[in-house]
């Protein structure tokens with residue numbers, strides 16, 4: 212193990228061997244201190260798209276918790292592009308300034324980097340908050356929704372979306388570019404386009420949600436046309452030194468969904484248009500999906516994309532133990548690991564993982580150093596007790 216960690220460290224440009232999750236990583240000019248990412252997680256409590264004190268504390272605390280990279284929740288490019296009335300947005304200057312305050316806190320007080328996830332809800336918009344009837348229409352004040360094709364998400368329940376017209380495509384593309392400019396001025400280090408989970412851009416990619424007869428439907432080349440148009444426009448508006456990622460659903464977990472060939476062809480096209488990282492999620496395209504859950508269950512898709520196309524990947528999905536991260540990174544199955552739900556229970560997931568593994572060089576807030584020393588001592592003592600042979604006299 213020690214030999215392998217030394218070899219891996221050298222490959223990653225350092226002589227300082229360490230558990231793989233603490234190796235640095237570089238995307239364009241962005242340098243990350245480690246391989247742990249706080250995955251995008253909607254907070255469903257913005258008003259008129261405005262992040263507020265909740266978001267400052269939520270993101271601030273997770274940035275203090277040691278992960279190298281932090282994602283915003285899906286931040287919507289227009290009011291009608293929101294999933295719920297509680298989603299954050301980035302279509303005006305007040306929202307830009309509210310985000311700026313949070314980004315500044317993260318940069319001034321922590322070494323974490325901050326990625327803005329931009330999206331449009333498509334046919335899954337105008338729905339209830341995450342802790343209400345998720346994916347179900349609002350009880351009142353629904354707004355009109357759009358998608359690649361006029362197919363409702365929940366048959367007989369959801370609103371039927373309008374098929375996106377060419378004029379709508381121009382409007383949506385311009386909204387993504389406007390949000391990109393605002394995100395740049397808010398100070399974000401990185402940008403992600405949400406093309407997963409059945410939202411607007413994803414609805415073009417999957418044959419289950421895109422049944423258009425025009426040049427934006429049909430085979431994967433047609434289905435990629437609009438997502439690629441948005442990607443090109445956003446890449447052109449986002450500085451060359453800053454990385455761009457795309458979140459995809461690598462499979463729809465449903466018959467007739469995205470094929471492996473379509474997946475690889477799409478990722479190759481994204482790479483050619485200047486995408487630096489693929490954030491590899493799955494499913495949520497159709498309500499009748501049949502996912503196969505388990506530990507690290509989406510990592511095989513991150514592995515496939517990374518090693519067949521030759522692009523950096525972010526693995527996500529039921530990665531909850533530091534050893535999951537170490538093994539994924541050490542085996543070259545992904546370059547980064549995103550942790551979502553465990554970060555809700557424990558914002559300091561990375562600090563704790565470092566103490567547990569006796570890794571001394573993890574950054575901690577100075578204000579919390581007394582807690583670091585005690586945690587390290589206690590964990591070391593617990594490990595010694597666990598490793599000691601059982602004394603039968605004491606046991607009896």
Ligand SMILES: Cc1cc2nc3c(=O)[nH]c(=O)nc-3n(C[C@H](O)[C@H](O)[C@H](O)COP(=O)(O)O)c2cc1C
Pocket residue numbers: 250251252253254283284285328341405458492527528529530549550551552553
């Ligand atoms: C409360 C909550 C909100 C989420 N919101 C988003 C989101 O805004 N954008 C997104 O791409 N994924 C979102 N996700 C999905 C997570 O980023 C992640 O892919 C998923 O939870 C699996 O990771 P986990 O097993 O570590 O929780 C959300 C997940 C949770 C639990």
